[in-house]
Amino acid sequence: xxxxxxxxxxxxxxxxxxxxxxxxxxxxxxxxxxxxxxxxxxxxxxxxxxxxxxxxxxxxxxxxxxxxxxxxxxxxxxxxxxxxxxxxxxxxxxxxxxxxxxxxxxxxxxxxxxxxxxxxxxxxxxxxxxxxxxxxxxxxxxxxxxxxxxxxxxxxxxxxxxxxxxxxxxxxxxxxxxxxxxxxxxxxxxxxxxxxxxxxxxxxxxxxxxxxxxxxxxxxxxxxxxxxxxxxxxxxxxxxxxxxxxxxxxxxxxxxxxxxxxxxxxxxxxxxxxxxxxxxxxxxxxxxxxxxxxxxxxxx
Numbered sequence: 652x653x654x655x656x657x658x659x660x661x662x663x664x665x666x667x668x669x670x671x672x673x674x675x676x677x678x679x680x681x682x683x684x685x686x687x688x689x690x691x692x693x694x695x696x697x698x699x700x701x702x703x704x705x706x707x708x709x710x711x712x713x714x715x716x717x718x719x720x721x722x723x724x725x726x727x728x729x730x731x732x733x734x735x736x737x738x739x740x741x742x743x744x745x746x747x748x749x750x751x752x753x754x755x756x757x758x759x760x761x762x763x764x765x766x767x768x769x770x771x772x773x774x775x776x777x778x779x780x781x782x783x784x785x786x787x788x789x790x791x792x793x794x795x796x797x798x799x800x801x802x803x804x805x806x807x808x809x810x811x812x813x814x815x816x817x818x819x820x821x822x823x824x825x826x827x828x829x830x831x832x833x834x835x836x837x838x839x840x841x842x843x844x845x846x847x848x849x850x851x852x853x854x855x856x857x858x859x860x861x862x863x864x865x866x867x868x869x870x871x872x873x874x875x876x877x878x879x880x881x882x883x884x885x886x887x888x889x890x891x892x893x894x895x896x897x898x899x900x901x902x903x904x905x906x907x908x909x910x911x912x913x914x915x916x917x918x919x920x921x922x923x924x925x926x927x928x929x930x931x932x933x934x935x936x937x938x939x940x941x942x943x944x945x946x947x948x949x950x951x
Contacts, residue, residue: 671881678852683808690849696722698752773896
């Protein structure tokens with residue numbers, strides 16, 4: 652049986668490739684900002700958009716994009732001004748988004764919680780042609796931002812104070828990162844699902860970091876891992892009749908475990924080589940560190 656004979660699988664594979672590219676592409680900045688679970692929070696908020704789509708008989712993808720973008724902006728505002736009560740406000744935003752999605756779906760004509768399942772955990776057969784069009788447009792935006800502004804976004808993610816001193820619009824770039832993450836969540840929700848999308852943003856980046864020391868190499872390897880596991884999980888889901896989102900995430904974690912196992916002996920070998928190269932007359936604590944290279948060569 653050739654899976655490409657089925658139109659729904661063709662659409663699912665296109666969506667899987669786009670998800671595999673976009674999720675790690677924005678995820679690398681979230682990891683640098685120490686906000687690896689931001690995608691999970693946005694996924695909760697996006698559920699309200701999905702519910703509104705059912706209630707208003709509108710596209711759930713576009714409605715989720717609008718609501719999650721608004722939610723991501725609120726998350727950034729809370730991060731700036733929330734201070735001691737910021738965590739409580741974020742918790743109310745996340746759980747309120749989830750509750751709102753369930754409520755709107757249930758009060759929609761003919762709606763039920765079953766309608767949410769394909770958005771929560773992904774589904775191959777429900778990727779419609781209109782969804783593919785929306786996913787392609789949204790993915791193009793994510794790629795344009797993450798590649799076109801990679802130097803600025805990396806600088807802000809590494810050190811906001813330094814970026815501010817150099818004249819970068821830090822707040823605007825932070826908002827753009829948050830909105831781009833929100834767009835990525837809606838790109839991935841039809842294949843991976845809103846609950847699991849955060850894993851595809853973070854784990855490929857963590858896996859790539861086991862092997863690389865530069866931002867550019869980490870970016871490229873993370874995207875390669877994302878595309879590989881997304882296609883592999885989609886194909887496995889078709890042949891084995893298992894949920895695509897869960898399959899993709901499990902493959903991603905397996906890739907992380909394998910790369911970590913491969914990187915451990917390499918790290919030990921580098922440490923031994925570094926120790927052997929250390930001059931015997933100079934104690935290690937008195938040695939002068941090497942000068943850093945260009946920004947693109949800074950370890951991710």
